Amino acid sequence: DAGVIQSPRHEVTEMGQEVTLRCKPISGHDYLFWYRQTMMRGLELLIYFNNNVPIDDSGMPEDRFSAKMPNASFSTLKIQPSEPRDSAVYFCASSRGGRETQYFGPGTRLLVL
Amino acid sequence: GESVGLHLPTLSVQEGDNSIINCAYSNSASDYFIWYKQESGKGPQFIIDIRSNMDKRQGQRVTVLLNKTVKHLSLQIAATQPGDSAVYFCAEFLWSSASKIIFGSGTRLSIRP
Numbered sequence: 014d015a016g017v018i019q020s021p022r023h024e025v026t027e028m029g030q031e032v033t034l035r036c037k038p039i040s041g042h043d044y045l046f047w048y049r050q051t052m053m054r055g056l057e058l059l060i061y062f063n064n065n066v067p068i069d070d071s072g073m074p075e076d077r078f079s080a081k082m083p084n085a086s087f088s089t090l091k092i093q094p095s096e097p098r099d100s101a102v103y104f105c106a107s108s109r110g111g112r113e114t115q116y117f118g119p120g121t122r123l124l125v126l
Numbered sequence: 127g128e129s130v131g132l133h134l135p136t137l138s139v140q141e142g143d144n145s146i147i148n149c150a151y152s153n154s155a156s157d158y159f160i161w162y163k164q165e166s167g168k169g170p171q172f173i174i175d176i177r178s179n180m181d182k183r184q185g186q187r188v189t190v191l192l193n194k195t196v197k198h199l200s201l202q203i204a205a206t207q208p209g210d211s212a213v214y215f216c217a218e219f220l221w222s223s224a225s226k227i228i229f230g231s232g233t234r235l236s237i238r239p
Contacts, residue, residue, distance in 0.1 A: 017169075055229060055230075055231050055232065056170070056215070056229040058226055058227065061226070069226065104169050104170070106169075112158060112219055114160060114172045114175060115172075115227065116172065117162075117169030117170045117171070118169050119167075119168055119169050120168070120169050
């Protein structure tokens with residue numbers, strides 16, 4: 014298996030622009046997680062899905078952030094409009110069960126100017 | 127609030143020596159713990175896990191110890207190698223939370239030649 018796949022790996026955009034991050038979980042994993050990592054706040058869980066349904070989005074910073082999972086093999090995290098404080102590395106992870114090991118993708122490094 | 131923290135933010139170890147990375151957790155209801163390794167530019171990678179009904183678990187060159195009395199977790203790496211250089215995170219699952227992991231702030235392990 015190729016592991017969790019994320020795209021793009023790097024994204025540079027200007028404040029106010031829409032940003033879409035993509036994730037393909039490991040096949041057969043029922044849970045998908047979106048995390049944000051910054052030096053100041055470490056790893057933060059933004060939202061997670063079970064069987065394509067959002068379960069907990071309490072970590073989503075504000076209405077500018079939205080996430081979808083239209084099918085078992087694809088999820089997006091969208092920021093609209095983006096702001097400089099959104100600059101971070103965004104990770105997607107998946108797991109076979111809710112209380113199982115989470116496998117992380119390589120991350121998307123986002124820079125908002 | 128509930129939190130997972132690390133005693134030492136950085137650790138420098140001579141190549142070939144054993145490394146011990148410590149972690150304190152605050153929630154006695156946590157019942158599952160994971161150690162992750164994150165190399166520069168990559169996502170966190172699973173190393174080893176332990177459930178609360180155990181106090182020790184061994185893997186290849188790594189051992190995790192759990193002391194529930196003092197809510198302490200440690201990761202021991204035997205014969206540390208240059209490839210062990212990374213940031214190490216402990217993470218906990220709360221019994222009350224179906225799938226949310228709380229990550230610690232991380233310890234950077236550097237290897238002296």
